[in-house]
Amino acid sequence: MAVTETTEVRSSALGLRLERHVDWMIIIILILIIGAASGFTLAVTMGDWEYWVDWKDRRFWPLVPPVLMMIFPAAVLGITWTKLRIPFGATFAVFSYTLLKWVSLYFNFNVFAGFPMSMVWQSTFIPLAILLDATIVITGSVFITGFVGAFLWGVLMYPVNWVMLAGFHEPILYNGELVTAADLMGFEYIRTGLPEYVRMIERSTLRSFADTVVPLTAVFAGFLCVLVFYVSWAAGTFLCRQTWVKKV
Amino acid sequence: MALRTFISRTARPLAIAAVALLTLSLFTVAQIGPAFAHGERAQTANLRMRTINWYDTEVSPKQVAVGDEMVIRGRFETSKYWPEHVPSVTGRVYLNVGAAGPKFIKIKSTINGKSMFQSSQLELGKHYEYEIILKARVPGRFHLHPVLNVLDSGALIGPGYWVDTTGSFADFSNTVETMFGRTIDLETFNLDIIYSWHALWFVMALAWLGFWGRKSPLLIQSLRRVRQKEEAGEDPDTLISPMEKKVAVGFMVVTLMIIGAGFQWAEARHPVTTPLRTAKMDVDPLPLPDPNIIIEYGGATYRIPGRSFQAEFSVTNNGPSPVRIGEFLTANLRFINSAVRNVQPADSHDLVASDGLRIEGGPVPPGETRKLKMFAEDALWETYRLTTMINDPDSIVAGLVFFYGDDGSREIVEIGGPMIPVFE
Numbered sequence: 001m002a003v004t005e006t007t008e009v010r011s012s013a014l015g016l017r018l019e020r021h022v023d024w025m026i027i028i029i030l031i032l033i034i035g036a037a038s039g040f041t042l043a044v045t046m047g048d049w050e051y052w053v054d055w056k057d058r059r060f061w062p063l064v065p066p067v068l069m070m071i072f073p074a075a076v077l078g079i080t081w082t083k084l085r086i087p088f089g090a091t092f093a094v095f096s097y098t099l100l101k102w103v104s105l106y107f108n109f110n111v112f113a114g115f116p117m118s119m120v121w122q123s124t125f126i127p128l129a130i131l132l133d134a135t136i137v138i139t140g141s142v143f144i145t146g147f148v149g150a151f152l153w154g155v156l157m158y159p160v161n162w163v164m165l166a167g168f169h170e171p172i173l174y175n176g177e178l179v180t181a182a183d184l185m186g187f188e189y190i191r192t193g194l195p196e197y198v199r200m201i202e203r204s205t206l207r208s209f210a211d212t213v214v215p216l217t218a219v220f221a222g223f224l225c226v227l228v229f230y231v232s233w234a235a236g237t238f239l240c241r242q243t244w245v246k247k248v
Numbered sequence: 249m250a251l252r253t254f255i256s257r258t259a260r261p262l263a264i265a266a267v268a269l270l271t272l273s274l275f276t277v278a279q280i281g282p283a284f285a286h287g288e289r290a291q292t293a294n295l296r297m298r299t300i301n302w303y304d305t306e307v308s309p310k311q312v313a314v315g316d317e318m319v320i321r322g323r324f325e326t327s328k329y330w331p332e333h334v335p336s337v338t339g340r341v342y343l344n345v346g347a348a349g350p351k352f353i354k355i356k357s358t359i360n361g362k363s364m365f366q367s368s369q370l371e372l373g374k375h376y377e378y379e380i381i382l383k384a385r386v387p388g389r390f391h392l393h394p395v396l397n398v399l400d401s402g403a404l405i406g407p408g409y410w411v412d413t414t415g416s417f418a419d420f421s422n423t424v425e426t427m428f429g430r431t432i433d434l435e436t437f438n439l440d441i442i443y444s445w446h447a448l449w450f451v452m453a454l455a456w457l458g459f460w461g462r463k464s465p466l467l468i469q470s471l472r473r474v475r476q477k478e479e480a481g482e483d484p485d486t487l488i489s490p491m492e493k494k495v496a497v498g499f500m501v502v503t504l505m506i507i508g509a510g511f512q513w514a515e516a517r518h519p520v521t522t523p524l525r526t527a528k529m530d531v532d533p534l535p536l537p538d539p540n541i542i543i544e545y546g547g548a549t550y551r552i553p554g555r556s557f558q559a560e561f562s563v564t565n566n567g568p569s570p571v572r573i574g575e576f577l578t579a580n581l582r583f584i585n586s587a588v589r590n591v592q593p594a595d596s597h598d599l600v601a602s603d604g605l606r607i608e609g610g611p612v613p614p615g616e617t618r619k620l621k622m623f624a625e626d627a628l629w630e631t632y633r634l635t636t637m638i639n640d641p642d643s644i645v646a647g648l649v650f651f652y653g654d655d656g657s658r659e660i661v662e663i664g665g666p667m668i669p670v671f672e
């Protein structure tokens with residue numbers, strides 16, 4: 001073949017077609033890699049529990065998942081922004097993760113293990129990722145994006161997902177006990193190796209002022225998300241410096 | 249570098265990495281339940297003999313249709329020889345069912361009549377009576393066990409029984425009514441909202457991704473443009489056009505508005521909600537009469553070639569009628585003295601040795617003390633890997649001895665102490 005030089009490829013129609021192929025191939029592979037890697041990171045760092053309906057509490061659920069979920073989107077946005085000026089890194093990462101997670105939840109927990117989907121649904125982080133991506137377009141500043149976008153990410157995780165969760169927390173009188181639909185599902189659908197007490201959830205203490213638990217947690221989550229954003233962004237852009245991207 | 253080489257060099261390792269990670273992430277998650285079907289033999293002999301002694305276990309009816317109820321009930325004794333290094337029931341326990349996933353739903357569970365909706369704590373060396381009411385959900389043949397989950401120790405499994413469920417899963421529904429009069433089916437509850445909300449955000453994500461991916465080819469061109477700007481000493485931020493900034497502002501405003509509206513909608517629909525329940529249930533041991541029988545343990549041996557367990561003890565009978573040993577129970581294995589009782593295995597996996605117990609020394613008359621020798625001999629020792637107790641550092645055995653009086657009374661005494669293996 002005569003066409004071997006990059007300069008020639010660039011100008012030819014064949015080159016454009018090839019580049020489009022490369023685009024699609026890379027994008028599809030990245031969806032798989034980034035989606036799977038974020039899922040894996042979450043499973044390793046916080047354990048795999050976010051999707052159980054009876055683990056979504058007011059203290060740990062609005063705190064741990066959003067903070068750890070920030071790791072990959074921030075790094076990917078760091079790379080797509082600094083190298084390409086394409087500001088969809090966070091949305092791309094979260095989109096990939098959410099897509100693969102649904103596949104995993106559906107097959108592993110519904111088809112294979114037999115739990116109703118109502119009991120094993122994941123939270124969504126997509127709106128938070130769009131806000132983060134949009135912030136960097138509007139401000140062009142990594143600092144402000146971390147301060148505003150990442151903070152919103154932590155603060156808004158609960159309201160975003162409360163839409164899906166609220167119904168599960170309506171009180172039910174069951175055999176003379178006050179419970180919620182979420183508790184009831186945890187009790188009824190048998191999980192031999194996962195007893196009630198292993199849930200990482202808010203235990204009642206004298207300190208908890210019922211109505212302020214969520215806002216306080218959300219603000220705290222916001223601050224942690226800001227920190228994770230900066231660290232992860234730096235890590236992403238640093239790693240990217242040495243990779244194949246440079247060589248093209 | 250030539251484009252072709254670039255493709256061939258990067259594509260394959262990337263694809264391999266993608267597939268590997270995907271497999272990893274999809275299959276690391278399903279370890280709850282299914283692996284459990286017959287975990288009976290997995291735990292060390294020590295753990296099975298000296299933790300929970302399950303007895304009088306009963307599953308009825310054993311044949312049900314989808315939607316019907318089934319009861320697992322019985323009693324257990326919390327061993328007073330509980331190994332020191334194993335966290336015990338005095339911490340936190342949860343009454344559960346050993347099953348391969350939610351083939352049944354657990355609609356009620358009690359210990360001594362107290363609800364076990366949440367976890368509880370128990371005392372050692374006491375007897376408890378439990379009841380678990382199930383509702384059949386999926387048709388099939390299943391092996392069910394009562395289970396006590398003990399915090400930091402794991403699931404302690406009781407005896408298992410085969411049950412059959414007929415009918416069709418499609419007929420199963422699980423409705424409850426909330427305190428606001430809303431009737432919900434937990435099988436499908438809120439799925440319309442969950443799916444719609446996720447779908448809405450997927451559409452938003454695709455719109456955002458599509459907008460930025462509208463220029464095609466995308467990746468290599470963008471990389472090149474940024475590089476050119478940098479090499480020319482210009483700010484690559486100028487690659488973002490004012491129109492693109494306006495679109496970003498639009499996305500931000502719309503996203504915030506949807507979040508706000510969604511939250512308001514949920515609050516309006518469910519004005520009153522309660523947090524997840526975490527109370528610890530209190531339960532007292534069964535009130536049992538003072539024991540009439542007193543046992544003094546005189547040592548035990550296990551003869552490996554004959555699979556023969558022997559224990560010696562002196563028994564004092566303070567009761568009104570002569571007593572005889574009818575059963576020895578340890579680690580869910582039941583050795584029956586056929587001279588006293590007729591007990592047959594309920595199914596192929598019921599751990600009953602109907603003629604596995606022999607007693608030397610005869611009945612103990614009222615008011616007397618006799619030295620008894622007990623022989624528990626059966627292949628079950630080997631099958632259920634209790635012979636591994638020889639490898640335990642402390643070689644202490646324990647189990648329940650069932651005394652039957654001529655007047656029909658029954659008294660259960662736990663024995664325990666060191667055991668010495670005999671090798672030839």
Ligand SMILES: [Cu+2]
Nearest residue numbers: 285286391408
């Ligand atoms: Cu079994």
